[in-house]
Amino acid sequence: MTIKADNLVWKIGSKTVVNGVSFTAEPGKMLGLLGPNGSGKTSLLRLIAGLKRPNSGRITLDQADLGSIGRRTIAQRVAFIEQHATTNSNLRVVDVVKLGRFPHRSMFSGWTHEDDRAVTEALERTGMTAKRHDAWQSLSGGEKQRTHVARALAQSPKELILDEPTNHLDVQHQISLLRLVSALPVTSIIALHDLNHAAMFCDNLIVMQEGKIVAAGSPQEVLTRDLLKSVFKVEAYVETSPHHARPHIHFAR
Template sequence: MSITADNLVWKVGTKTIVNGVSLTVEPGKVLGLLGPNGSGKTSLLRLLSGLKQPYSGRVLLDGKDIKTLRRKSLAQRIAFIEQHANTNVNLKVIDVVKLGRFPHRSMFSGWTREDDAAVDHALERTEMAAKRNDAWQNLSGGEKQRAHLARALAQAPRELILDEPTNHLDVHHQISLLRLVSELSVTSIIALHDLNHAAMYCDQLLVLQSGQVVASGAPEQVLTQELLKEVFSVEAFVEISRHCERPHIHFVR
């Protein structure tokens, strides 16, 4: 297996934010992480990426506890895109994307053709090649998010973790980004708000409520009328198309 969480618990003071979460993502698959605000999605993603240490439990990469891995080795494996990723220095887009190559370089190594190829490929995949020399501060919110994705792809990760990456994008770029992630040959864990996008582009879903897993499995198993009402407090009915076998949610006014 690519990435596994075993009974993860994380607390702030006496308050438990992530409570006994276990999950397994197969190599090359996309796991969609769902849940209302405050359900623990961001904290769980930070635990999975090694940015937070669990109170108890563990995260495994190919059976190895990530606590035993060197920081550089972990950075070569996992790329993490935060919900509000920001860059304050007025760099060019290409400079931001080049940051993704740092885990693969030593202190004394020079920039290589392999580095150039990785950056160029990342810019092309995210439709940011035409913006490569634009100033960071002149980008729209959506363009900044796509540049951060390009940085992550330049990192050449085997696992990609994204915290609500479509928040600042228009509909076209939401769909193109999710389609891109779903087509990558990496293991991806992505927190999303849009339930229909999660159903369309994720292989598996995991739903959190108050830090605990309340449902997990294939989209058609997880996204039921009962769960939508209980967890998200919405009235809806779920239709499964015969053509794609993916559920589509129709919300009731």
């Protein structure tokens, strides 16, 4: 296993935002995190990334307590792409991607062949090689997201955490980005809004409501008509096929 959460609780004042959450992320698989706005998805992702500490419970990374691991060590293997990631507009694409190498370098170390290799591979894998010298502000929304993914991949992570990375992208770039992430040889945990995209690309799903996990399992196990109505307040028909395990959701007009 890689990432495991055990009875996580996190509060803001007296308000419990993450309430008794437990799960295991399977190595090399894509775990989708679903739930209405305010259900605790972003807070849970920030706990997993080590950016917040739980009030109780624990997160382990290869059976080591995340709280006992140094921030730099975590950054060397866990990459986090936030929902509203920002970048200095004066940078070129390649400079943005190079930022991903910082956790692997000391204050006085020079740029190495290994750093170059990691950046080049990240650009190639995300389809941004031809744009490597382009200015950040000249990129489309989809290209900016791919650059953020490339920066994360330059960290050489074993785990990749993404908070609604397809927000504000057109459909073409949403599908392209999710196809890219699902093909990566890493363990990924991704928060999504689009239920059909979650069904298409995620190996397993967690559904949150009011800080708690209310369903977990494969897309076909989780995305039921009853759950869609009770959690997302929508009437829908869930289509399944004996020849294709992944469900497709048709929303009522």
